[in-house]
């Protein structure tokens with residue numbers, strides 16, 4: 419079975435998760451369930467971390483971003499090489515490596531504009547983005563660097579093709595739904611970092627000692643995000659450092675414990691609300707499977723379990739299904755990359771609203787695959803007119 423590598427750095431920006439798994443093609447022609455082989459997480463280097471954080475707030479120049487993009491590629495390449503050394507697997511045994519790239523900016527679709535564009539009968543493709551309100555995003559971690567420095571064929575940036583096909587617009591059928599419920603860990607991390615210097619509330623210990631600040635919880639729950647209908651994405655401009663800083667300023671006298679408890683309850687209630695508003699009216703659910711680093715925040719998980727139990731729902735963690743919670747996202751990108759490499763559809767139009775099935779992702783081939791090198795001699799000169807063009 420071919421080895422596949424998947425990497426991920428999510429909006430928590432806590433580190434780069436790298437996973438090695440094996441995936442094959444099943445009898446039905448679809449990718450098989452990935453088998454977990456090995457994994458590790460590397461920290462973002464201290465000199466890069468503040469630059470990427472600045473990029474999230476649009477505070478990094480394009481010139482600086484250019485260097486960060488390449489350096490981030492080197493971080494991913496190092497993580498991959500370290501993982502392969504640990505697992506005793508050679509690059510040539512790995513069929514493909516996949517990751518989505520660090521999202522620096524993401525603009526949601528403007529449904530009203532899309533509707534207006536469609537009714538205008540415009541045939542302009544350019545208008546889709548200049549006037550039509552189609553979604554767009556900017557993702558870093560240069561795949562040329564990753565493919566070159568690992569010598570592994572790399573697939574990245576799964577979203578742009580989906581965006582161009584109208585994904586995240588309004589899907590017509592709701593057989594499968596996929597959308598963001600709201601905040602995760604970012605504001606929790608930001609508050610504990612600002613107040614104590616620690617990067618996260620280990621096992622939710624501080625939050626466990628806090629009391630919910632009801633007026634703050636009510637204010638958080640009134641956020642504009644909750645007016646958006648699925649499919650929808652939440653990211654740092656919605657529930658990020660800036661919003662958390664604003665809360666820290668206005669609730670300066672509140673204890674860190676109380677703030678963390680309130681933010682954990684906010685995450686739990688927004689998951690509950692998404693289920694109640696969008697899922698339970700459509701289908702019956704008995705079990706909710708959680709994954710990601712937030713599952714280790716015991717207080718968050720306690721709040722979530724309690725809230726969901728009021729609707730008769732059982733909460734469990736994806737490890738129970740052989741999917742290590744901490745590496746689920748990285749495994750997902752390994753699977754998407756494998757499908758792309760094999761030319762298999764890897765989107766779900768019914769979930770994203772894309773107009774057709776497609777092969778999401780951009781492919782960069784491993785240098786070792788280069789052929790046609792036999793007849794090139796040092797006498798062959800490649801002449802061009804120089805950098806200035």
Ligand SMILES: Nc1ncnc2c1ncn2[C@@H]1O[C@H](COP(=O)(O)OP(=O)(O)O)[C@@H](O)[C@H]1O
Pocket residue numbers: 427428429430431432433603604606607618619620621622709710711712713714715716744747
């Ligand atoms: N032991 C733990 N206790 C509490 N929170 C944790 C723990 N381990 C991880 N986390 C939380 O999970 C976050 C990382 O989760 P992750 O799934 O990697 O998110 P992302 O995909 O956004 O990077 C951390 O920033 C932290 O908030």
Ligand SMILES: [Mg+2]
Pocket residue numbers: 426427428430431432433434435711
């Ligand atoms: Mg992470």
